[in-house]
Amino acid sequence: MTAVPALAVDDLSVEFRTRSGTVKVLEKVGFEVDKGETIALVGESGSGKSVTAFAVMGILDPAGRVTAGRAMFGGSDLLAMSERDLAEQRGRELSMIFQNPRTALNPIRRVGQQIADVLVRHGGATSTEAPRAAVEMLKKVRIPDPERRAEAYPFELSGGMCQRIMIAIALSCRPALLIADEPTTGLDVTTQAVIMDLIGELAHESGMATIFITHDLALAAEYCDRIVVMHAGHIVEAAPGRELFSQPRHPYSAKLLAATPGETASLAELASIPGGLPDLRRSDLPACRYSDRCERRLDDCTRPLPRRALGERHMVACWNPL
Amino acid sequence: MLKMLLSRLATAIPSLIGVVIVTFMLTRLLPGDPAAYFAGLAASPQAIAEIRTKLGLDKSLPEQFVAYISDLLHGNLGNSLSTGQPVVAEIATRLPASGELTLAALILAVCIAIPLGVLAAVKQGTWIDHLCRIVTTAGVSLPVFFTGLLFAYVFYYLLQIAPAPTGRLDVFLSPPTHITGFYLIDSALTGNLETFWGALRQLALPAISMAIFSLAPLARMTRGSMLSVLGSDFIRTARASGLAPRTVVFTYAFRNAVLPVITTLGMVFSFLLGANVLVETVFAWPGIGLYAVNALITSDYAPVQGFVLTMALLYVALNLAIDCLYGLVDPRVRLDS
Numbered sequence: 001m002t003a004v005p006a007l008a009v010d011d012l013s014v015e016f017r018t019r020s021g022t023v024k025v026l027e028k029v030g031f032e033v034d035k036g037e038t039i040a041l042v043g044e045s046g047s048g049k050s051v052t053a054f055a056v057m058g059i060l061d062p063a064g065r066v067t068a069g070r071a072m073f074g075g076s077d078l079l080a081m082s083e084r085d086l087a088e089q090r091g092r093e094l095s096m097i098f099q100n101p102r103t104a105l106n107p108i109r110r111v112g113q114q115i116a117d118v119l120v121r122h123g124g125a126t127s128t129e130a131p132r133a134a135v136e137m138l139k140k141v142r143i144p145d146p147e148r149r150a151e152a153y154p155f156e157l158s159g160g161m162c163q164r165i166m167i168a169i170a171l172s173c174r175p176a177l178l179i180a181d182e183p184t185t186g187l188d189v190t191t192q193a194v195i196m197d198l199i200g201e202l203a204h205e206s207g208m209a210t211i212f213i214t215h216d217l218a219l220a221a222e223y224c225d226r227i228v229v230m231h232a233g234h235i236v237e238a239a240p241g242r243e244l245f246s247q248p249r250h251p252y253s254a255k256l257l258a259a260t261p262g263e264t265a266s267l268a269e270l271a272s273i274p275g276g277l278p279d280l281r282r283s284d285l286p287a288c289r290y291s292d293r294c295e296r297r298l299d300d301c302t303r304p305l306p307r308r309a310l311g312e313r314h315m316v317a318c319w320n321p322l
Numbered sequence: 323m324l325k326m327l328l329s330r331l332a333t334a335i336p337s338l339i340g341v342v343i344v345t346f347m348l349t350r351l352l353p354g355d356p357a358a359y360f361a362g363l364a365a366s367p368q369a370i371a372e373i374r375t376k377l378g379l380d381k382s383l384p385e386q387f388v389a390y391i392s393d394l395l396h397g398n399l400g401n402s403l404s405t406g407q408p409v410v411a412e413i414a415t416r417l418p419a420s421g422e423l424t425l426a427a428l429i430l431a432v433c434i435a436i437p438l439g440v441l442a443a444v445k446q447g448t449w450i451d452h453l454c455r456i457v458t459t460a461g462v463s464l465p466v467f468f469t470g471l472l473f474a475y476v477f478y479y480l481l482q483i484a485p486a487p488t489g490r491l492d493v494f495l496s497p498p499t500h501i502t503g504f505y506l507i508d509s510a511l512t513g514n515l516e517t518f519w520g521a522l523r524q525l526a527l528p529a530i531s532m533a534i535f536s537l538a539p540l541a542r543m544t545r546g547s548m549l550s551v552l553g554s555d556f557i558r559t560a561r562a563s564g565l566a567p568r569t570v571v572f573t574y575a576f577r578n579a580v581l582p583v584i585t586t587l588g589m590v591f592s593f594l595l596g597a598n599v600l601v602e603t604v605f606a607w608p609g610i611g612l613y614a615v616n617a618l619i620t621s622d623y624a625p626v627q628g629f630v631l632t633m634a635l636l637y638v639a640l641n642l643a644i645d646c647l648y649g650l651v652d653p654r655v656r657l658d659s
Contacts, residue, residue, distance in 0.1 A: 108577060121563070
């Protein structure tokens with residue numbers, strides 16, 4: 001690879017301090033996103049997808065702490081930046097969209113004003129131009145009758161509309177990187193497709209890198225160039241979407257695919273993955289956090305996880321890949 | 323918005339009717355015979371009966387009630403038995419005294435409690451958070467009359483920096499021209515600085531003792547409400563959009579967090595109206611609380627009725643004002659109605 005990636009996360013570890021002990025939520029997470037590329041972070045709930053995004057954005061809960069790692073973005077390390085500098089970057093260079101758009105917007109502020117706030121903050125518009133610029137953004141995310149909608153409050157809009165507003169807020173300053181954290185959860189299926197198409201198109205137009213967090217492998221395969229599979233705070237496999245679907249190498253990815261409804265599999269044939277995520281508070285966590293659930297476990301699996309390159313863009317963290 | 327206010331006003335009517343009935347019944351059913359009290363200790367039974375007839379107390383309860391209602395509709399709350407003055411006039415002169423005290427205490431409490439609560443929530447776990455906890459715990463555990471007495475003892479008797487707790491104004495000063503009935507405002511309007519200063523000195527101790535008590539629930543509610551709002555999704559969005567901390571805390575979080583604080587403010591205000599009675603007694607404040615207590619002790623029921631009715635009207639007005647504030651802050655309230 002010659003080009004500098006838009007975002008390169010390396011060795012990221014995050015811990016949460018809780019009453020019942022320290023939870024090692026992420027361990028040595030590393031992945032890259034190229035400029036203009038769309039990748040998916042997939043995994044079951046609790047696998048650390050959102051925490052990865054929050055750590056990169058610097059908006060972890062106060063209980064969470066980055067213990068190691070780097071996140072190189074535009075020549076500087078986001079994790080080493082002061083909160084002040086990071087706040088300058090957030091919303092301008094890197095943006096984020098959340099799930100549940102209805103609660104992710106300020107309930108008592110007009111949506112146009114919320115877009116304008118971000119524009120004014122990052123110098124995208126002066127406070128006199130901002131209302132008009134906000135309407136322009138609404139037009140860009142294809143909200144019908146944008147002048148009137150800019151005056152609306154979130155509770156007056158549908159979930160799909162609210163997610164468009166979120167996208168408008170996130171993209172208002174033309175960021176280089178967009179993180180979309182399950183942007184279609186809680187929306188109905190037709191709206192899901194519309195929102196995904198919209199994000200895809202806008203990203204393509206501006207050459208923006210996109211990280212798309214989801215537990216829906218089918219959706220990930222449809223919209224993303226590469227898929228990064230996470231399990232219990234580890235990245236277990238990263239591969240181009242088609243390759244992952246046709247030839248998953250990590251046992252967990254294979255199980256995850258078998259648990260995904262597709263054209264060929266009927267609901268009755270879907271397999272569930274045995275076992276659950278390991279308790280991340282344990283002090284004796286195995287090197288491979290999937291080993292307790294794994295059918296292909298070897299004696300080697302107690303050794304530190306390998307990162308095996310299987311082809312140019314395919315990585316698997318397993319001693320006994322498929 | 324107007325429709326909402328009118329509907330709220332309409333729902334207040336049944337409670338007002340209830341208050342009218344209850345005040346009437348209560349004062350008639352209270353122990354103690356006003357006629358006997360009014361006639362004096364040495365009066366003969368005939369004299370008492372005569373007075374009873376004069377006061378209309380010999381009639382049946384329904385007849386008395388009809389007479390009472392018709393008086394009310396004419397704006398006549400009767401005369402006080404002990405002073406002989408019309409109750410309406412006495413309440414009108416005493417209400418501003420209580421109003422000035424209560425409002426001063428409330429404004430003081432809000433000015434301290436809200437910044438304290440906001441800071442405690444934003445800097446959770448720091449010294450300011452602990453300070454907030456200490457202040458709120460102390461505030462609720464010290465009764466108003468106790469703080470009042472303590473203040474009078476320390477600042478008037480021991481340190482002699484406060485004036486004697488003898489009402490709204492030193493005897494050597496004359497009250498300002500009556501404009502609003504609030505001495506501070508009236509003296510400021512007429513440019514009478516000496517009276518303004520004197521009134522302020524008299525007001526300080528009772529207002530502070532009431533403020534200490536009422537800032538506890540306000541600070542606690544502000545802190546709790548800010549904490550829950552700061553943990554909500556849209557604050558995360560605001561931070562993820564890189565908005566300045568000031569915008570996040572004030573424009574985004576505080577405006578959302580202020581709603582339960584307004585509710586608490588209403589409760590505290592109505593509580594202060596009641597707590598007035600104690601503070602007014604301690605500081606010999608010529609307000610309506612003191613007036614009502616004196617009337618109650620002497621079974622002088624007309625002032626008691628007047629007091630309860632005035633309070634009921636104040637509560638209704640207060641709740642209406644709270645609803646207005648709610649509507650101003652929260653668009654959902656405005657549009658739901």
